[in-house]
Amino acid sequence: MSGSGTGGDSPLRRALAGLVRAAEPPAGAVVQFVERVGAVDAWAAVRDRSAPAAVRAATRARLADLDPSALDARADADLDTGAAVGARIVGAGDAEWPTAAFVAFPLAAARGVSGAAAPVGLWLRGLPLTGVPDRAVTMVGSRACTGYGRRVAGEISAAVAAAGAVVVSGAAFGVDTAAHQAALLGGGRTVAVLACGIDRAYPAANARLLEEIAAAGTVVSEYPPGGVPARHRFLVRNRLIAALAAGTVVVEAGRRSGTLSTAAAAGQLGRLVMAVPGPVTSALSVGCHLLLADRFAQLVTDGAGVLTAIGIAAADPVPPIGVGRDPRHPTDGLDPEVARVHEALPARRSVPAADLVVESALPGATVVAALAVLELAGLAERDGPLWRRADRHAR
Amino acid sequence: MSGSGTGGDSPLRRALAGLVRAAEPPAGAVVQFVERVGAVDAWAAVRDRSAPAAVRAATRARLADLDPSALDARADADLDTGAAVGARIVGAGDAEWPTAAFVAFPLAAARGVSGAAAPVGLWLRGLPLTGVPDRAVTMVGSRACTGYGRRVAGEISAAVAAAGAVVVSGAAFGVDTAAHQAALLGGGRTVAVLACGIDRAYPAANARLLEEIAAAGTVVSEYPPGGVPARHRFLVRNRLIAALAAGTVVVEAGRRSGTLSTAAAAGQLGRLVMAVPGPVTSALSVGCHLLLADRFAQLVTDGAGVLTAIGIAAADPVPPIGVGRDPRHPTDGLDPEVARVHEALPARRSVPAADLVVESALPGATVVAALAVLELAGLAERDGPLWRRADRHAR
Numbered sequence: 162m163s164g165s166g167t168g169g170d171s172p173l174r175r176a177l178a179g180l181v182r183a184a185e186p187p188a189g190a191v192v193q194f195v196e197r198v199g200a201v202d203a204w205a206a207v208r209d210r211s212a213p214a215a216v217r218a219a220t221r222a223r224l225a226d227l228d229p230s231a232l233d234a235r236a237d238a239d240l241d242t243g244a245a246v247g248a249r250i251v252g253a254g255d256a257e258w259p260t261a262a263f264v265a266f267p268l269a270a271a272r273g274v275s276g277a278a279a280p281v282g283l284w285l286r287g288l289p290l291t292g293v294p295d296r297a298v299t300m301v302g303s304r305a306c307t308g309y310g311r312r313v314a315g316e317i318s319a320a321v322a323a324a325g326a327v328v329v330s331g332a333a334f335g336v337d338t339a340a341h342q343a344a345l346l347g348g349g350r351t352v353a354v355l356a357c358g359i360d361r362a363y364p365a366a367n368a369r370l371l372e373e374i375a376a377a378g379t380v381v382s383e384y385p386p387g388g389v390p391a392r393h394r395f396l397v398r399n400r401l402i403a404a405l406a407a408g409t410v411v412v413e414a415g416r417r418s419g420t421l422s423t424a425a426a427a428g429q430l431g432r433l434v435m436a437v438p439g440p441v442t443s444a445l446s447v448g449c450h451l452l453l454a455d456r457f458a459q460l461v462t463d464g465a466g467v468l469t470a471i472g473i474a475a476a477d478p479v480p481p482i483g484v485g486r487d488p489r490h491p492t493d494g495l496d497p498e499v500a501r502v503h504e505a506l507p508a509r510r511s512v513p514a515a516d517l518v519v520e521s522a523l524p525g526a527t528v529v530a531a532l533a534v535l536e537l538a539g540l541a542e543r544d545g546p547l548w549r550r551a552d553r554h555a556r
Numbered sequence: 557m558s559g560s561g562t563g564g565d566s567p568l569r570r571a572l573a574g575l576v577r578a579a580e581p582p583a584g585a586v587v588q589f590v591e592r593v594g595a596v597d598a599w600a601a602v603r604d605r606s607a608p609a610a611v612r613a614a615t616r617a618r619l620a621d622l623d624p625s626a627l628d629a630r631a632d633a634d635l636d637t638g639a640a641v642g643a644r645i646v647g648a649g650d651a652e653w654p655t656a657a658f659v660a661f662p663l664a665a666a667r668g669v670s671g672a673a674a675p676v677g678l679w680l681r682g683l684p685l686t687g688v689p690d691r692a693v694t695m696v697g698s699r700a701c702t703g704y705g706r707r708v709a710g711e712i713s714a715a716v717a718a719a720g721a722v723v724v725s726g727a728a729f730g731v732d733t734a735a736h737q738a739a740l741l742g743g744g745r746t747v748a749v750l751a752c753g754i755d756r757a758y759p760a761a762n763a764r765l766l767e768e769i770a771a772a773g774t775v776v777s778e779y780p781p782g783g784v785p786a787r788h789r790f791l792v793r794n795r796l797i798a799a800l801a802a803g804t805v806v807v808e809a810g811r812r813s814g815t816l817s818t819a820a821a822a823g824q825l826g827r828l829v830m831a832v833p834g835p836v837t838s839a840l841s842v843g844c845h846l847l848l849a850d851r852f853a854q855l856v857t858d859g860a861g862v863l864t865a866i867g868i869a870a871a872d873p874v875p876p877i878g879v880g881r882d883p884r885h886p887t888d889g890l891d892p893e894v895a896r897v898h899e900a901l902p903a904r905r906s907v908p909a910a911d912l913v914v915e916s917a918l919p920g921a922t923v924v925a926a927l928a929v930l931e932l933a934g935l936a937e938r939d940g941p942l943w944r945r946a947d948r949h950a951r
Contacts, residue, residue: 309835312837313836437836438833438834438836438845438855439835439836440704440834440835441708441832441833441834441857441858442704442707442708446833447857450833450855453833453848453855454855454861456851460845460849460855461849462836462842462845462849463836
């Protein structure tokens with residue numbers, strides 16, 4: 162089935178799918194052409210090789226030698242592939258197109274920022290893309306973050322979600338994963354912006370997380386179905402991650418981290434850039450400290466500070482890191498299955514997750530998910546590949 | 557013996573000693589009176605109760621009911637007490653008076669900063685007070701600092717000392733002690749500014765450290781001999797700690813730390829305020845993060861950054877924290893006695909220092925000093941009251 166977009170408007174969906182496949186982002190010339198003539202006419206011109214020179218230059222490689230009907234068929238195939246994974250394609254003019262998030266692109270381009278272009282279209286899975294950018298916070302950081310980074314990212318993301326705001330990130334390992342998970346665990350909404358096709362799970366180990374995000378939030382991609390997560394696409398994608406929120410928080414980043422490109426994009430788009438400090442002895446805090454030392458970023462230490470910085474009222478109360486609402490019963494309020502995994506954790510030694518599957522009589526996936534919850538709550542901690550119970554009140 | 561000051565000028569030394577005892581700092585009215593008429597005439601007027609009203613008000617309590625000759629005798633006794641501990645008293649006009657360090661006080665006072673007054677006189681032990689403020693860095697932080705704070709303070713202080721600059725601090729436990737020790741260990745010069753009489757060791761456990769500072773650097777006090785380290789004197793003293801350097805580095809400070817008063821004084825005196833970030837989960841980094849979030853302080857992460865910030869060229873090379881110049885032989889370059897203590901440290905368990913005295917056949921004081929060196933070098937670590945060998949390359 163084709164044309165399963167928000168409007169059910171088949172020629173428009175086909176045009177958007179065709180244009181998204183024909184132009185590698187960022188494609189400012191194509192975006193401007195679509196603005197001027199509309200997606201349907203723009204696609205007709207691109208397909209028929211009658212578009213302005215700049216648009217033809219930006220689309221020539223991807224059109225290959227296909228004739229117009231073959232290009233329409235390829236767009237229809239993309240719509241089918243998208244529909245098969247529950248994805249829809251939207252463009253400027255659609256109700257859920259995040260117009261406000263992308264206003265900054267032409268302004269940045271006018272100031273000479275290269276690559277400052279909105280997407281031509283967006284593939285979406287999950288909830289409508291609302292709340293961005295004003296009630297959204299982007300969380301980024303190292304894929305190889307430390308336990309410290311994971312913990313702080315989780316706390317900030319949980320506070321943002323508890324305040325009813327959206328957590329935007331990139332679904333990578335490390336800080337991204339911690340941010341998405343904490344938002345989901347709190348029943349909040351989170352947006353994952355992919356650097357590959359909407360039908361791909363990258364990294365593969367986050368396939369389940371991406372399903373959860375699609376169920377309780379939104380997965381977004383400006384790449385055609387099947388698009389591979391090529392290296393340069395992460396940098397290009399980062400401008401969208403920055404654009405979709407009022408502010409970007411860098412939790413941990415090495416000296417040359419790709420994360421810093423998101424911070425740079427946020428700054429270029431006039432978004433608030435925030436950074437979490439860490440030990441000066443940690444290589445993964447060097448990037449954050451550079452942003453802070455240059456006064457490019459505002460220092461933040463917790464979720465309340467992030468919300469204050471971007472002007473969103475915090476939900477009350479957000480328990481501070483590692484402190485439960487009721488210190489006498491730290492497991493109060495846990496999901497029963499999570500509590501069962503906590504009970505299965507030995508207090509004085511570390512065990513593999515497999516032992517906990519046996520001990521708790523719960524499925525492996527449930528145990529792993531529960532361990533993530535417990536870790537964020539300061540009730541479990543990793544010891545290499547093993548797990549042990551943690552005392553949330555100890556430091 | 558009286559009048560053992562730099563000038564050998566007995567009436568002047570007696571006048572300075574008398575004035576220092578007569579006026580509790582900060583004593584702006586007395587400082588201005590001395591500026592106008594000179595210390596000898598100022599002392600004569602104070603002693604004879606013929607000084608201007610503001611000066612009489614500032615000195616009335618301390619003159620008690622003593623007659624002029626008893627007041628002179630008291631000043632002479634202070635000179636004797638000072639001489640007995642190798643201290644001299646200096647005032648404005650003396651060659652080693654740090655005029656440049658105190659220029660900022662009248663300027664700050666004119667801007668309405670209360671208590672912004674130079675000292676009336678300074679008791680000094682040790683080397684002449686040169687290099688301040690331009691080639692000096694003030695290091696302050698929590699008395700109850702963490703191992704992280706101690707380590708970072710040591711690294712920064714070592715780099716400052718290695719660059720030939722002076723490390724100024726307050727001789728308290730924690731960050732102060734780490735800063736003084738690291739400067740001394742590198743053969744550098746350090747200045748300790750006391751909140752009590754020059755003849756007192758406070759805290760008592762730092763008596764030996766103060767002797768070392770007096771031998772290789774300078775101990776300073778604006779209080780008369782015997783002066784007790786009353787609570788308010790620490791706050792008053794902090795303005796001198798700030799004034800004596802081009803910049804003040806806050807290494808660790810809690811939310812309401814007294815350390816923040818030194819940072820505030822540094823700001824009021826137009827000095828560069830710097831702060832070292834730390835984990836946001838550490839209560840002892842909250843004060844630093846507040847200074848950074850308010851953009852009151854510049855973020856610094858190491859000694860090279862501190863030196864750059866205040867415009868002093870770093871000595872080359874300063875090894876980064878925990879990394880030796882030759883990783884194959886981390887004890888290369890250690891003093892032979894220090895190396896002997898390192899050899900005596902067991903690799904896999906912790907022992908009391910007393911065991912190391914037996915094992916190394918070195919005096920207890922030597923072992924304790926060696927452990928401090930090894931700790932700073934990342935080659936030994938504390939385990940409560942015990943010590944063990946550390947791997948400087950492990951994190």
